[in-house]
Structures are given as C-alpha cells and as structure tokens.
Amino acid sequence: MSLLQWLDYAAVFVFAVTGALAASRAQLDIVGFLFLGCLTAVGGGTLRDMILGRDQVFWVADPGMILSACLAAVLVFFTAHLLESRLRALEWFDAMALSVAVPAGVGVALGMGQDWPIVLIMGVATGTFGGLMRDVVANEVPLILKQGQLYATAALAGAGVAVLADTAGGPQWVALLSCAAVTFALRAGSMAFGWCLPVYKSRPPRR
Template structure:
C-alpha cells in the first residue's frame, strides 16, 4: 500500500465514523448509517478525482475503500449509545479526518504535477466536501460554514504549508506530515481556544 492509498483509507474510515455519528443523531436505520457514512467518506475524494480527471475515481479503482466506510458505519451503529456527547465526538473525529484528507488531496495533486493553486484547491476540496455533504443531508449547518470557526481556513493553511515545504525539502512525506499537523493544530485551536477569523458585521449606510 502506498502512502496516498494509506491516507485515503484513513480519511475514509474516520470520515465514515463521523457520517455514522451524524446518522445516529438523526436516528436513522442501519442502511441510513451505511449511506451517510459512505457519502461522507468518499465525497471529497470523488470530487477531487473527477476534477483532476484521474484514470479512475479512487474507490472505483479500489472498492475496499467502500468496505472500510461500511465497517465504520456498522461499528458506530452498535456503539454510538456509549458515547456521552456524539456531537462533540463527531467534531473531533471530523478534525482528525480533515487532517488526513487534506494531505491526501495535496499528495494526489502533487503526484500529478499540478501547479500550486490546484494543489491548494484539491487539498481543501478533499478535506471539506465529504463533511459538507453529510451536514447538508442531515439538515445541519455545515461545519465548514459555521461562523467564526477555522475549518476551510485550516485546510487551506495545511495545504499551503505543504506547498512551501516542497519548495524547501525534497520529501513528500515531510510535506504531507507538515500539512496534516498544521491542519489539525488550527482546527483544534479553533475548537479549544476559539481561534477564528474576523466575521463581517453590517453597518448602517452613511447619510
């Protein structure tokens, strides 16, 4: 298994857990758990591969990825009742998944020789769109759009850190590790310490 395959599997499994936790909060049946877990798990990576016109979408090339998401769904279906706060657990698992998926997207784009703007966008797309689909289907405010929280910003910063490292060090592993650590640190800091960007505040028009 290559590094990129390992990142895809890890991101799929963890995002699958978050999708299943969202299904538990919505009190869905086991088919709903599997559907939502799979949608969340492969949504971002699928969009990435379609945009980049890869030879095959990653889960089509390796159907074991879907099995990983299904395992996550079934695991949560039988254990979600043991979790004290499913929303908080979902948010932390989502932060971890983001820190794995962004490097996966960055790594695929770099491996295809894409220019740095494309690398940044693919990192953000891979990291955020699965969770966005999950939240929209569950009729929740998407985490990526929650006011004042670092989410897309964390993903973009992680991808940017990877691009900078590739200019300094000839090591994909170091670049992707830096990407993951940066993404998780910013997202965790936002959740724990309230780190955020300034939000727009409307002002009355001048007379």
C-alpha cells in the first residue's frame, strides 16, 4: 500500500470518528452514525477527485474506505458514552484527521502534476470540506468558521510547507510528513494555547 493510500485510509477513519461523535451529540440512531460518519470521511476527498477529474473517486476505486468509515462509526456508537467531553474529543480527532487529509490532498495533486496554487487548494479542500459538511448537517457552527481558531490557516500553512519541500527537490514523503506536522502543530496550538489570527472588529463610521 502506498503512502497516499495510507493517508487516505487514516483520514477516512479518523474523520468518520468525528462524524460519529457529532451524531452522538445529536443523539442519532445507528443509521445516523453511519451516514454522518461516512459523509465526513469521504466528503473532502470526493470533492478533490471530482475537481481534479481523477479516473475514479478514491472510495469507488477502493470500497474498503467505506468499510473503514462504517467501522469507525459503529465503534463510536458503542463507546461515545465513555468520553467525558464528546465535543472536546471531536475537536482533537478532527485536528488529527486534518493533519492527514491535507497531505493526502497535496499528494494527489502533486502526483497529477498540478501547479502549486492547485496543490494548495486541493490540500485545504481535502482537509476541510468533510468537516464542514458534518457540521452543517449536524446543525453546528462549522469548526472552520469558529472565531479565533486556526483551521483553514493551519491547512494552508501545511500545504504550503509541502509545496516548498517538493520544489526543493526532496522526497515526496518528506514533503507530506512535513505538511502533516505543520498542520497538526498549528491546529493543536490554536486549541491548546489560543493561537489565532486577528478578527475583524467593526468601528463607528467617521463623521
């Protein structure tokens, strides 16, 4: 199994965990867990593959991805009650999923010979759209839009590091692992230490 396949499988499983945790917070039944888990797991990668025009969407080419997502959803269905804070667990699992989904998107775009702006966009899209779909369907404020947190910025920075490393001519696995490390470090730092970008503050109009 290639590094990209490992990244896709890891992203699918962990994102499915976050979707199932969202289902537990909404008190859905097992079908709801499976639906939300699978939607979150494959949402970003499906968008990536459709935009890039790949021969097959990744989970169609490898149906084991869906089985992995379903397994994660079922596990959460029977264990979510053991967690002290399902929201906090969701956020940390989401950070881990982001840090593997972004390099997965970057790796696919690089493998298809895309220019660096497309590589950046595919990295961010793969990492963020599954979680965005999850939060919209679960009627939650999307994590990507929560004020004062690094999310899309973390994904973009990680993808940018991968592009720079690839341009420098190093092995692709170094670029992808660097992408994962930077993405997770920024996202985790935002949650643990409050790292954030300045937010817009309205001002009264000048007379």
